[in-house]
Amino acid sequence: MPRLSLGANRIYGEAAFEVLAKAQALEKQGKTVLHFEIGEPDMETPNHIVEAGVRAIHENKTHYEPSLGLMELRNAVVDEVEATRGFRPQVDQVVITPGLKPGIFFSMLAVIDPGDEVIFPDPGYPTYGSVTAMVGARPVPVPLLEENQFRMNPDDVRKRVTDRTKVIIINSPQNPTGSVMTEEELKEIHDIAKDQDIYVISDEVYSKMTYNGSLAPSISVHDRAKERCILLDGFSKCYVMTGWRLGYMVVPVVMAERLRDYLVSAVSCTASFTQWAGVEALTGDQTFIAGMMDRFTQKRDRIAAGLNQVPGITCQLPQGAFYAFANIRGTGMTSQECSEFILNECRIATVPGTAFGQAGEGYLRFSYATSLDIIDQAVDTLQTAFQNRLNTRC
Ligand SMILES: Cc1ncc(COP(=O)(O)O)c(C=O)c1O
Numbered sequence: 560m561p562r563l564s565l566g567a568n569r570i571y572g573e574a575a576f577e578v579l580a581k582a583q584a585l586e587k588q589g590k591t592v593l594h595f596e597i598g599e600p601d602m603e604t605p606n607h608i609v610e611a612g613v614r615a616i617h618e619n620k621t622h623y624e625p626s627l628g629l630m631e632l633r634n635a636v637v638d639e640v641e642a643t644r645g646f647r648p649q650v651d652q653v654v655i656t657p658g659l660k661p662g663i664f665f666s667m668l669a670v671i672d673p674g675d676e677v678i679f680p681d682p683g684y685p686t687y688g689s690v691t692a693m694v695g696a697r698p699v700p701v702p703l704l705e706e707n708q709f710r711m712n713p714d715d716v717r718k719r720v721t722d723r724t725k726v727i728i729i730n731s732p733q734n735p736t737g738s739v740m741t742e743e744e745l746k747e748i749h750d751i752a753k754d755q756d757i758y759v760i761s762d763e764v765y766s767k768m769t770y771n772g773s774l775a776p777s778i779s780v781h782d783r784a785k786e787r788c789i790l791l792d793g794f795s796k797c798y799v800m801t802g803w804r805l806g807y808m809v810v811p812v813v814m815a816e817r818l819r820d821y822l823v824s825a826v827s828c829t830a831s832f833t834q835w836a837g838v839e840a841l842t843g844d845q846t847f848i849a850g851m852m853d854r855f856t857q858k859r860d861r862i863a864a865g866l867n868q869v870p871g872i873t874c875q876l877p878q879g880a881f882y883a884f885a886n887i888r889g890t891g892m893t894s895q896e897c898s899e900f901i902l903n904e905c906r907i908a909t910v911p912g913t914a915f916g917q918a919g920e921g922y923l924r925f926s927y928a929t930s931l932d933i934i935d936q937a938v939d940t941l942q943t944a945f946q947n948r949l950n951t952r953c
Pocket residue numbers: 598657658659660661684730733734762764793794795801805806
């Protein structure tokens with residue numbers, strides 16, 4: 560077989576999907592598995608959004624559309640950004656993508672060259688490192704420390720900036736730790752980026768999923784995404800639209816023009832009926848989000864309290880998203896060993912912290928987008944299993 564490209568050999572996947580495959584293999588053998596590995600809300604897409612998508616299909620809105628997105632949706636994003644971030648971008652800055660992930664992929668391709676350095680959170684969403692590696696750029700992970708509630712520390716960023724740094728990637732609220740950065744920290748990181756003329760990609764897919772009742776602050780307010788900030792948000796999480804594939808970017812106008820050509824070359828456009836559903840998501844009823852977050856608050860409190868009762872495990876209270884990042888150092892196992900032990904002995908699927916970077920060693924991610932019953936069952940099972948393990952070791 561002819562040789563594959565360097566990029567094909569460098570790009571990598573996501574461990575959450577590997578754990579899911581292992582859990583499904585156990586289920587095929589008739590075993591019941593409690594799922595805490597996959598990051599998607601345990602609800603259906605709200606009905607009014609589904610109806611809008613179905614209506615669009617019946618109205619034959621099933622053809623190619625402009626690559627940058629439907630004007631109706633781009634205008635809705637302008638209003639949305641004004642309402643949620645407090646500045647009104649030009650519609651020419653708005654780019655619609657099939658999910659937020661292509662926004663990460665294409666914005667990274669648009670700004671980094673081989674040899675450039677890319678600063679990103681560790682532990683962090685695997686796509687950042689994977690695309691960096693694919694391009695042949697140098698990954699510069701910034702460890703997120705539990706002592707700092709897993710927030711990215713601007714001083715740690717500053718220490719890693721060199722004259723090759725091209726972009727700093729921020730993700731707040733964060734996957735996998737549930738941390739939320741403060742306005743002051745974001746301002747400081749923006750100042751660093753401005754001083755050194757660096758891009759900032761801000762992945763805000765969980766922006767509406769916070770536990771203090773207010774939206775997570777956005778770094779994009781500092782330049783209104785006109786110069787260096789690339790604001791990425793989407794519909795997958797807060798509108799429960801993971802399978803619809805819909806996201807948006809707000810970027811400097813010159814970049815939007817280049818992104819149009821990436822989109823033309825890669826996907827032509829985002830599915831049109833999905834975009835109509837997106838217009839309804841942004842402009843229709845928003846009350847279900849508060850209801851969803853109330854339920855997530857109960858689940859968060861329950862899982863964190865439960866995990867803190869498991870011998871060898873501690874867990875901080877996440878401030879956003881729906882992930883508990885539990886410290887498992889007291890078990891004496893590595894993240895990988897602990898995740899496998901829990902899957903094989905307790906039939907609970909989790910993701911080892913190392914799936915998100917080296918600084919994730921010593922942690923496990925529990926996605927608590929599941930029912931309170933399942934959380935209670937999982938916590939009971941873990942308490943018994945780790946207590947037994949402790950007893951047999953004594
Ligand atoms: C931090 C982060 N960014 C992006 C995504 C992907 O979003 P989408 O499904 O809209 O592509 C996820 C999904 O888990 C995520 O956690």
